[in-house]
Amino acid sequence: MVKMRALLSGYYGKGNGGDEALLATLLQMLPSHVTPVVLSGNPEETRDRYNVETCDRMAPLAVLQALRSSDALIWGGGSLIQDVTSTISPFYYGGLMALAQKMGLKTVAWAQGIGPLLRPQTRWLARQTFGNCTKISVRDRASAALLSDWQIPCIIAPDPVWALESKPVPGLWDLPAPRVAVTLRSHPQLTETRLANLTRALVDFQKATQAFILLLPFQKSEDLSIAEAIQPHLKDVSKILCLEDPQLLKGVFRGVEMAIGMRLHSLIMAASVGCRCFALSYDPKVNRLMEDLEMPGWDLASLPDDPNLISLTWMEHYANGDPLSPEQIKSLVDRALIHRELLSQAFL
Structure with missing residues (x-):
């Protein structure tokens, strides 16, 4: 050729x-x-x-x-x-x-x-x-x-990141289990009050589940300061993981039980490896994913004011929520590969 x-x-x-x-x-x-x-x-x-x-x-x-x-x-x-x-x-x-x-x-x-x-x-x-x-x-x-x-x-076709290959994350399996990943980003809808409510809910959720919390900044300039604001409330039971390689980022979700995320691709990565997901939507693209996968979550604009209700909802999903089935994941990955076929056709 x-x-x-x-x-x-x-x-x-x-x-x-x-x-x-x-x-x-x-x-x-x-x-x-x-x-x-x-x-x-x-x-x-x-x-x-x-x-x-x-x-x-x-x-x-x-x-x-x-x-x-x-x-x-x-x-x-x-x-x-x-x-x-x-x-x-x-x-x-x-x-x-x-x-x-x-x-x-x-x-x-x-x-x-x-x-x-x-x-x-x-x-x-x-x-x-x-x-x-x-x-x-x-x-x-x-x-x-x-x-x-x-x-x-x-x-x-589904977002191509469904088909991204992951890499194992060095040291991940040495961290306490079970693990829950949290990906928040700065946004006008994530007000100080809402962040405080989410932090309080996360503390209660951690105590109830005894999960180790992984705070994952997907974009350091937007997300790291939020992770750093939350982490002191979860001393000794959390870690901020800053990973630049997207294949390593996806690899993190292979080692967690549940993901709570604002970032679209954090939810896609998590769902694609069989992780339970809970969405906090700030954008129509996240709502579309929630609709397509019947993924539980809230629009940030309508986040409950009661941290107790937030944590109880997370606990319920952690205990009883279902990840995507292997068949659903295979279907999404196979269909995401349609984007590869398009490239093959374009460059014949």
Whole structure:
């Protein structure tokens, strides 16, 4: 097969475990005759971790040169095209895609979670760029419905991180068992009062279950301070685990009984290895996962004010909740591999 070069664009090199997991999975799924070049916020770190060629995502001349030397551009997964958390983000990714299309590159929108798109200009840009893509895969029904409204064909499959290979975490099995993983992130809906209630509930839950609590920051800049605020209330019965490698992050969940998470990919990783999950949703993408898997949880905006009720609910799920069955997990992993088939088709 003819060798090709593909420029990979996503929220890479920013220390976000979910986006790094998408990159790791994309590299795992890329056809062998395609050489990846990754646009990264930390090119040296990305190069060293994945053994790939990299380029500074914010260096315009270098990005332009990388486009000129590539045969394709891949939008590499996740909620890149949305204007809720950032108004600039969709213009960065959309502008890059439009430029690649103008230059005649193959363009692949891979494992996208589209929206919310609240502004007319971002909706217009999204419609134009998706409409000119060579191939598109999305990870949820809402994204597929939006593209269908725009009469743009796409393939739908579960988030590719379902199929990410995990690595064993050194020292994990030396920690006391049973273990419960907690992944919280900073967000306007996670107010001081709600964080205090969750902390109180976590203390009560730990006492009742005697579980060892693993506090997992998925993005240190957003999550570590919250883990550090909780940890003193759980002295000697908790540990903060900062892991940069997404395969190690996924490996953590192989050694825990239950996961309590805000982060979408913490819940996907946990569910994919047969762990009970309880969601705390701050975003429609988490709600979609809860609906698809019938996963228990609360929207943060409607979190109970009573820490006792929170802890009792967690205890009930810990004692009696069911993880996904091996058959359900196999089905989700097999269907997630559809994203790999799309890449194979795009680079024939």
